[in-house]
Amino acid sequence: MVESVIERITRGHFWDFHGGIHPPEQKVITASKPIKQLALPKQLIIPLQQHIGREGDLLVKIGDQVLKGQALTLSTNPMTVPIHAPTSGIISAIKMSVIAHPSGLSQLCIFLDVDGEDTWRDRVVCTDLETLSNNDIIEKIADAGIAGMGGAGFPTHIKANSKSDINILIINGAECEPYITADDLIMMEQSNAIVDGIKILDKLLSPAFILIAIEDNKPKAIKALQQATQDIEKMKVCVVPTKYPAGGEKQLIQILTGQEVTSGQLPIDAGIIMQNVATCFAINEAVRHDTPLIRRVVTVTGQALSKPQNVWALLGTPVNFLLEQCGVQAVENEKQPVIMGGPMMGFSVASELVPIVKTSNCILVPSRKEMPSAFEKESNEVECIRCGQCSDVCPSQLLPQELQWSAKAKDYPQLEKLNLSDCIDCGACAYVCPSQIPLVHYYRVAKAEIRQLQQLDLKAEKAKIRFEARKLRLEKEKIARQAKQKKAAAARKAAMNKATPEATGAKSAVAAALARVKARKAASQAGGVDSKNNATGSISSVDEPIDAPVDEQLSPVAAAIARAKAKKKLKQEAALLTPQSDVLAKETLAGEPEKKPAKAEKQINADDKKAKIAAAIAKAKAKNLNAASKPSASVAPPRASAAEKTESVQTSVEKPTNADDKKAKIAAAIAKAKSKALAKKAAQVSAETAELEKTSAVGDKVPAQVVQDNIVDSKNERTPAPTADKKAQIAAVIAKAKAKKKNKESSKIDSNVSHNDQDSV
């Protein structure tokens, strides 16, 4: 099939596409003049995005000195092409500025103050193409920021990196739009460079044939390219008949190959790739000369200019600079319309500060006589007369009048049925319309709205997905939470019922606490009963089940009760004694208590010695324990008194908390509990004895002193004391011994409890 196509082309026979128009060409204004090199403008305004796709990431900041050809943005995505500094200078601002877009909206632009030096960055000139791999070339094209220069601005490296088999590579030099001669001139002047660029594309895509399509109204360009390609078998210069819009991608393919690219299809699906001649030139510059895309040929034309011609414009050159260079003649009382692009497909720029970008091929400044419609604010549109001329000229074989009605009615489904998306915005229909209906405008509005609706639909779809996902997530979280709660509840229940060590520990702790409370109750009751009998009874009652720090608050009360009872008892006894001795009751009262403890001593005489020994052993043990639990215990002299013990306990309380050893802590806790209880009890006992002594020391001063000594300095307790003191001491010792015994038991429970506590922690 390709052969027959080539045969036909060599015979000079081409196919035709439907419709098309022959507007006045107006190319002679600029076609005969060479491309002019312009002086550097003072400032360049470089939009970050000059192509289809996304803008790159900024590489420079305000105040940076940049060299010619230095990259200003970084491409982070395949659809992004970088931009480069067109000349050396300083970045003066990075801000929003009006760009070359029909909306007149602003976009982020880099403002480059030109320093006039035009200093290049380092360039690596590639002399031999064979040394580069295809990937290297693609990378060079991408890094040079080349985007299709015919008008669409599609990133070239994507097109050049096509993986599918390419039959035909078409180089588009048709340039069908009136006025524009930029491609014509570049073909005339740079034919060899263009052919070199085509060779690079040939290397990348390796197509079967390369067709260079040029309209027959550019004889000089045709001749130049024929000369440049005469030795190359693969390349054919195809002179196609002049008709607008022959330069359209699908139209040109149909002219050259007879193949129609159907709706929704891409040329690449038919094995065809098309590149603009200016793009080929840029590829050659980028690959061989390491020159990024920083300038392009722009046709500055129109009858409002005194010197219309093609110029090499640096990207970012403001339109007004170009107009000045080409001698714009000011129009009185009116804003001179400036059209970017051709007369058919271009748009009026919103500001003369709009910069030249990669896709700008023409600046048209028409005079009123030349293009009156450009000066008119109001549209001269009248009703459609259904003449049908528009559908005769439509190159896409659409029904423009139908489209127009649907567009006005905003009937988007109908527009889609009428294949609005295949409209190439060529403007042929509007050109021929006798009612001067700006058909293309209506289509553009409708296209933009359809695109907007599609985006909204996409967004709604996304929102729906996100909403569903969120619902699912919340549901999952709820289920997970419930399961967790259930599990925790079950675990708690199991722990309460099962006989696991932890459970038993917890149980025993509870049981111990309960037992303690019960015991305390019993003790207070028993204490009340016991103390009726005798003082020692009261002491033993204190001893009984009262234990552990828990009882600390209650035990003083119990002790006080016991004391009070003991006092009462004493008084009774004293009262009993007095009549017996027949001495003055009051005088003998002083001696009485001495006898009373003796009595008490006698009562418990049997186990006195035993108790003493036991007490001594216990004390020693407690002391050892204390000493072990707190290293600083050695500081305090080993005193056996109750008062001292409370002291040492206090220190031991402080020290072990600092100790990091757990064992030591536990040991200390045990010791603490033990010694505390011990100390307290001892203190109680001694207080009791002291009380006894006090009562007995009404007439005698020595015991009172002893009491004081007993509290302040326990050494006195050990030293031989008066008889009253001795007896009291014995009682205290007995009490202590008992207390200790009790303590040991209780502290065992306590330590168990504390163990369990730790476990549970």
Added chain:
Amino acid sequence: MNILLAILVLGSLAAVFGALLGFASVRFKVDADPIVEQLDAILPQTQCGQCGYPGCKPYAQAVADGEAINKCAPGGEDTIKKIADLMGVEVLPIDESHVQGDAPKSNRPKVAFVIEEDCIGCTKCIQACPVDAIIGAAKQMHTIIIDECTGCDLCVAPCPVDCIEMRELPDTIHNWQWDLTSIPVKQLD
């Protein structure tokens, strides 16, 4: 005899075609898109709940069950028209009682915006957002993912410091629309 033959022929023909049709109706049954799905596709999926239902799907279900079609404030008249077309009922003006704030006055899409210096990081708006378009954590500043925000307004009320407001999306060349009737844009520099 002839009559009998005719009845026989016609009867057998009827039986054959009846069987054929019956088979075809089972074999080539087309599962029509359920009306709820179609309604859900029309609704704007902002999940704002202004209709009184917890999301667009529940409202679609409700409309299918006979609920009024004019309760979708974000969808506006276009949506009501589409629902009316689908349900074969008359187009109704939008029910004002289901419009929160001044949402439909402007056609421009709005998105939530967190005034970040005021945000205390309470996460209340995150819990309110039906499409998870707010990022942030407890005691960390929150922010809106503009591309995901449906502009449903639901995060505005829960904010204890009133640091969320609805802002119109700016015009960019990506969402710009031609407006032939407007006064031409003129940039003054």
